[in-house]
Amino acid sequence: MKFVVFAEDWGRHPSSTQHIFKVIAEQYQVTWFNSVGMRKPKLNLTDLGRVYSKLKLMLLNKKQLSAEKLLINTRNPLILPWHDRKWVARFNKRQIAKQLDLSSQEPIIYWISVPTAINMIQLRPQDSLIYYCGDDFSNLAGVDPQLIQESEARLIHQAHNIFVVSKVLLDKMPKHKTQLLEHGVDYTLFSQMKKTNSQLNSLNNIIGFYGSLSEWLDLELLIKLAKTRPQYHLLLIGKADIDISALVALPNVTYLAQVAHHQLASFSQHWQVSLLPFIDNGQIRACNPLKLKEYLAAGKPIVSSCFPAVERYKDSVLIARDHMGFIARVDYAMEISKNSSLDWRTYSQQLVKKHSWQQKAAFVIEQLV
Secondary structure, rough: EEEEEOOOOOOOOOOHHHHHHHHHHOOOEEEEEEEOOOOOEEEEEEEEHHHHHHHHHHHOOOOOOOHOOOEEEOOOOOOOOOOOOOOOHHHHHHHHHHHHOOOOOOOEEEEOOOHHHHHHHOOOOOOOEEEEEEEOHHHHOOOOOHHHHHHHHHHHHHEEEEEEEEEHHHHOOOOEEEEEOOEOOOOOEEEEEOOOOHHHHOOOEEEEOOOOOOOOEEEHEEEEEEEHHOOOOEEEEEEEOOOOOOHHHOOEEEEOOOOHHHHHHHHHHOOOEEEEOOOOOOHHOOOOOHHHHHHHHHHOEEEEEOOOHOOOOOOOOOEEEEEHHHHHHHHHHHHHHHHOOOOOHHHHHOOOOOEEEEHHHHHHHHHOO
16 A cells, blocks of 8 residues: 655654554555645744744655655655635645656545645546544634535545544544544653653652643643642643743743654653643534643653543543642642652553554554455
8 A cells, every 4th residue: 555644844743643654664664745835824934934834845856864864755845825726726736746756546545634745646446535524623723614514514524534623523434434543642651651751850749731822722821820829840741832931930830842753751650640731612522632641651640631532531530620620630630640649641551552653553444454
């Protein structure tokens, strides 16, 4: 089988698609097209910087060559982000076709997790199309809603198979061709004990979160938590897309903008409590956060706001429905973490031991074969 993948930029962050195709690429040919964008750029410094970076890659058609990526053939074609214009769609289709051998009769399996990519592929009778839906794009911040809605509708209609990451998304798709494919976990990475990261050495009673610090993060809750529990130290790891200055100004808050994915376990295995502090919105209700299973594999007590994906783990995750409940559960989780007689780590890890990315990739291949 030959796969052509349209997803986010390879290596930019460890997405579920990247995890799955690291496994698939061990057996099958994979061509990966870096992000084709989900909105038209605006005249601001952030967008202009992003356009400049993308253009450099496109013009050079630069390929990543690190050891873990040698099996993935990454491409950066010169494409235009105005996907709703017919002449742009024609131009982009030609650009993509140049990167593929469409004269060959060998079937291609297109895997699309960025809906706008449907506007730039030429599906032949022998080809098949998979839509991997990891978000409720109608509620996703930072995209062009009309463009995404039109592209996704076309993608859903044309797709031969649809995989979704949550039951909320499952209910929105055609039942006859949609299956649930929840996120996996690099179980070995997060369960095997790592040496404590040196940046934790001077901290005590640590409550931690890693991931994107974006609009769906309950900033008000974290500020209230840090202020009302000065005896705890809040550690945040990840790129901040929102203003977190009021939070990081507090004396018991530490912020690390970037930590490599393979180093995260050296933090999460050794802080006392893991956090999932999200606001209640459409995007969060449809999500299945990668870090949930990673936290479980790390083995520390988890305190979470309430959303559907975490409900299935209600016997092992402390779920709160309001701010005061969240803070109270952090107190309880701290006591659990310090109680050496409780084998919380083993119990937590058993819940996700069978959810490796190898198992998820095998499920995908099984459905296609």
